[in-house]
Amino acid sequence: MIYQLVYGTPDVDSESVINKRKVAVLKPFNDEFYKIDGIFEDVEITNNSEELVVKRKVLEKGMAFGFGDKVGSFNRWGKKYVFWNTDNYTHHPDADPLYKSFPFYIFIAKNFKYGVFTDYPGFLEIDLDSEGKQEVVFKIKGTGFIQYIIIGKTIKDILKQYLYLTGKNTAFPKWAFGYQQSRWSYFTEKQVLEVANSFRKKKIPCDVIYLDIDYMDSYKVFTWDKKNFKNHKKMIQKLHDKGFKISAIIDPGIKVEKNYKVFEEGKNRYFLKEPNGEDFEGAVWPGRVRFPDFRARKVRKWWSKKIKDLHSEGIDGFWNDMNEISIFATEKDIKEIKDLVNNIKLEDGIDLAIKSGTIGEIGKRDRGNDIVHLDGTIHYKVKNTYGFNMIRSAYDGFEKNERRMLITRSAYSGVQRYGGVWTGDNHSWWEHISLEMNRLMSLSLVGVFYNGCDVGGFNGNATAELLVRFMQFGSFIPMFRNHSALGTKNQEPWSFGKKYEELMRKIIEYRYRLIPYIYTEYMIGVMKDFPLLSPLFFNFESDERTFLVDDQFMLGRNIIVCPVYKPGLNKRVVYLPKRALDLNKKVFLSKGWHEVEAPLEEIPHFLVDGSIMPTQKVMSYVDEKESDITAIVSAYNDKAIGYYYEDDGISNNYKKGMYNLYKIVYEKNKIEVKKIRENYLHTKKLWNFKIYTKHHIKEIKMKI
Ligand code: MIG
Numbered sequence: 001m002i003y004q005l006v007y008g009t010p011d012v013d014s015e016s017v018i019n020k021r022k023v024a025v026l027k028p029f030n031d032e033f034y035k036i037d038g039i040f041e042d043v044e045i046t047n048n049s050e051e052l053v054v055k056r057k058v059l060e061k062g063m064a065f066g067f068g069d070k071v072g073s074f075n076r077w078g079k080k081y082v083f084w085n086t087d088n089y090t091h092h093p094d095a096d097p098l099y100k101s102f103p104f105y106i107f108i109a110k111n112f113k114y115g116v117f118t119d120y121p122g123f124l125e126i127d128l129d130s131e132g133k134q135e136v137v138f139k140i141k142g143t144g145f146i147q148y149i150i151i152g153k154t155i156k157d158i159l160k161q162y163l164y165l166t167g168k169n170t171a172f173p174k175w176a177f178g179y180q181q182s183r184w185s186y187f188t189e190k191q192v193l194e195v196a197n198s199f200r201k202k203k204i205p206c207d208v209i210y211l212d213i214d215y216m217d218s219y220k221v222f223t224w225d226k227k228n229f230k231n232h233k234k235m236i237q238k239l240h241d242k243g244f245k246i247s248a249i250i251d252p253g254i255k256v257e258k259n260y261k262v263f264e265e266g267k268n269r270y271f272l273k274e275p276n277g278e279d280f281e282g283a284v285w286p287g288r289v290r291f292p293d294f295r296a297r298k299v300r301k302w303w304s305k306k307i308k309d310l311h312s313e314g315i316d317g318f319w320n321d322m323n324e325i326s327i328f329a330t331e332k333d334i335k336e337i338k339d340l341v342n343n344i345k346l347e348d349g350i351d352l353a354i355k356s357g358t359i360g361e362i363g364k365r366d367r368g369n370d371i372v373h374l375d376g377t378i379h380y381k382v383k384n385t386y387g388f389n390m391i392r393s394a395y396d397g398f399e400k401n402e403r404r405m406l407i408t409r410s411a412y413s414g415v416q417r418y419g420g421v422w423t424g425d426n427h428s429w430w431e432h433i434s435l436e437m438n439r440l441m442s443l444s445l446v447g448v449f450y451n452g453c454d455v456g457g458f459n460g461n462a463t464a465e466l467l468v469r470f471m472q473f474g475s476f477i478p479m480f481r482n483h484s485a486l487g488t489k490n491q492e493p494w495s496f497g498k499k500y501e502e503l504m505r506k507i508i509e510y511r512y513r514l515i516p517y518i519y520t521e522y523m524i525g526v527m528k529d530f531p532l533l534s535p536l537f538f539n540f541e542s543d544e545r546t547f548l549v550d551d552q553f554m555l556g557r558n559i560i561v562c563p564v565y566k567p568g569l570n571k572r573v574v575y576l577p578k579r580a581l582d583l584n585k586k587v588f589l590s591k592g593w594h595e596v597e598a599p600l601e602e603i604p605h606f607l608v609d610g611s612i613m614p615t616q617k618v619m620s621y622v623d624e625k626e627s628d629i630t631a632i633v634s635a636y637n638d639k640a641i642g643y644y645y646e647d648d649g650i651s652n653n654y655k656k657g658m659y660n661l662y663k664i665v666y667e668k669n670k671i672e673v674k675k676i677r678e679n680y681l682h683t684k685k686l687w688n689f690k691i692y693t694k695h696h697i698k699e700i701k702m703k704i
Contacts (some may be wrong), residue, residue: 001151002161003036007045007098008052012381014121015387016414018167023148036149052145054138062109063547064128065535068102068411069423069439071095074550076105076537080137083124085384085410087326088190089425089459091435099324099424100411101384102446106158108547114375115150117157117165119411122381124473142381155541160445160529167417169449170395171526173403173523174649175245176317176450177518178207179475179508179621181492182247182483185214188228189235195492196244200620204493204505205512207238207621208405209485210319211248219286220255222262222306236314243621247317247405248310252325253289254392256281262306266292270299272379273372280371282327291325294389295382296374300396307397317405318394319422323387324410388412391419401652407479412444420450420479428488430458433473433565434551440477442554444538446529449522451533452479461489465567465600468503471561472603475511476555478522478532503601509618516614516629520645521556523654524661540577549575551590558611558634558642559583562596562604570599580606581634581692588636588694607634612642612664612689623649626683629704633666633691635664640666640691644704662704666691673704 004023026032028043044055061063064076071091072079083101091098103124104117120140125664127137138147148165152158163169181199186192191211194240199206215232217223224232254263254271271279271290279290293299307318337356344352371379387410395418398404406419408645415421423439426432436453443451455474456462462470462484471493474480484491493504522532531538534554537546552562552574562574571597579590584602588609596604607613611634616627645660671689689700 002165003149003151005147005149006144007054007138007147008142010045010120010144011142012121014119014382014385014412014414016121016166016385016412017120017146017148018414018417019165023165036151043320047143049140051139054142054147056136056138057134057256058107058109058129058134060109060111061129061134062107062112064105064107066102066105066115066442066445067126067422067609068100068173068443068448069451070098070442072437074441075547078129078132080127080130083120083126083384085324085387085412087322087324087424091424091426091432099409100387100421102411102413102443102448104162104413104446106155106445108155113152113155113158115148115149115152115162117150117162117413118145119148119413120145121384123383155538156530159445159447159531163416164531166414166447168529169416169447169526170418171403171523171652171654172363172420172450173405173520174515175207175517175622176405176479177522178480179205179212180208180247180479180481181206182210182454182481183212183490183492184486185212186210186216189230189232189429192235193238196239196242198492198494198643200242202494202505203620204500204501205508205618205620206244207287208245208247208317208481210481211246211315213249213251213285213321215248218255218257219251219253219284220257220260220262221250221253222310223260233313238648240314243624245405246314246318247319248315250307250318250320250394251285251322252291252294252320252386253284253286253322254292255286256288256290261289265302266290270296270302270374273374275370275372281331282325283329284322284327292390293325293374294386294393295377299374300389300393303390303393304396307394308375311433317407318410320387320390320394320406320410323390323408325383325386328558341616344615354535385412386410388415388418391415392417395419395586402483403650403652407450407452411448416450417446417543420452421448421477421481422481423453424456425458426454428460428470428484428491430466430469430566432457433466433470433563435551436477437473437563437565438550440533441535441550444534447529449525449531450531451480452477452481454483455480456482456484456491458483458485459488462491463483464500467491467496468500468600469564469603470508471504471507473561473565475507476533476553476561476563476603476605480511499560503690506601512618512622513615513630514613514614515622517556517559519649520614521558523645523647523659524643525556527654530557536539536560536575536577543577545575546577558608558613560606560608562606564603570597571595572598574604576606579609579636581609581632581636583607583632586692586697588634588692607632609634609636610640612640612666614642614644614687626685628686631664631687631689635666635687635691636694638666638668638693642666646682653680664704669698669700671702 123141391408
């Protein structure tokens, strides 16, 4: 059940909600409203011309999960959060706001369970009882907002309803689940090809190579550097011939330069404006830039055409960066600094730093917030949807029936309709392995199923051990992309000598073995609205202990992953909500806490009892060749169920039912294959079932 509450008089549409049918609209404070027990006791609203504050008493203390990739503890209860998309590039435990706004959380108390989605795309603050008085407070800088209360029996059901409201996930191409290599930057086409060739020469599987900002001519979007990427068409061809896909970065800032086509087309037509009607300007990588107003349909159309052109040149995917909007400085800032030079003295101490902008994070300073959109909307009221509309525009640059590989750094609720996200500029810190676990689980809980982080860490220098542990973790998350920053130590799998290269190869190879399982779980999840990566409690919510486990997660419904995130450790404690097969040792462990071994070459991970995991042979890239299937069967009591999904992996024909889905039931020595659907070309394969039971290990071979 979804209730819509309208507070004050909302004056902007975030466009996050697609489905208003079947939503019960409630007026705060009428009788109906108070009938929803436990949620609406004692509501207080205050407003003045600048802000609107809604305060609510909560009857029971509880836990809250969600808000996407914010930092801080996994359980969000007890803190205040700001939603104001910001390029906040040091993810220390208190860094807030960050790049994205997903103002949705799921509240869980003893007697209640519900989701709260506060749909407001401007400045929003949500205080989840930071004062400890069992009070939640929603504050906006605006005249009104819409909130949805989603009531469901289970967390799964609440998330499903949230996706009913904000839209289903768009399915990524199958190759997006292969390994991906990135770096800021591979500076020349020669370098790009060298990296790609190294993967093939060293027999390390890889599907995608990324191009960061240096492929462009002076950072001009939709251009190529004439010197370093002189033969980019040839480069693309060579990469494709070797089975690679290419993803190129796209920033929103358009360089102000006479005769630069994109600028000339956009000027005085498609860009955000100053209050006086002139195009707004800021400084980003290209120098002086202007920003397309993606909120306007005609601008999205114009932009999507450019994406389409680049796509037809052979660029397979895109990553949208700097779209918070991240702006280094504006004319106003420069003026202020100039004034400062004359007026301020060292004696002014901290004031000097604050005023000149040399302290604090870039976006925390309100740069250009009086910008105006083409439809007259003031930017600060819709700021959090800038990235959302940018990726939406890229989405339109593809053929309707084609799957997109699109990720964005800045986002807002509903972004899953157009693409996925990565968590921005993390560090090569041990703490960030555990942080990223929390962030990715939280992204899944706000409905973004294709998510990932810079594996290995973006800023700072990785050590060999850290990289191994980060890669082990990364090999079990939806987007397995290694990325690192300019000036940091290289992080390609071979960067730490032979011994580590061997370890890294094993990690990546294992990822490729798991592709049939990963892809099956992902696609069923896209269709049925459950995430590929999830916290334990998502699948085991009747077990209260799972809510306290924030350093393990599940990949699909059957694998429990327990990364090592501290140096020097060769053991860790794991919690199993159900008996499971240790996939390293191939022994069963019972429900409960265990200390398990975790030497550097192993990441503890478990296959839940009663399930089947289909795996394939290692290949250099996804779908390089046909493969037999080896199915690991975790059947303590001689019983297990598994699924196997297949389709073309690149089109949206799955929406028309053109796929195969088999349910495989193992019971007492017999395998039964049930066709749930067989609407796609199917070539029979040899399946080798490796069955683990409490008594013995056995094998069954058959063609399916
Ligand atoms: O100001 O394009 O998060 O992934 O490598 C830094 C350069 C701009 C930030 C992105 C990062 C990317 C980098 N970008």
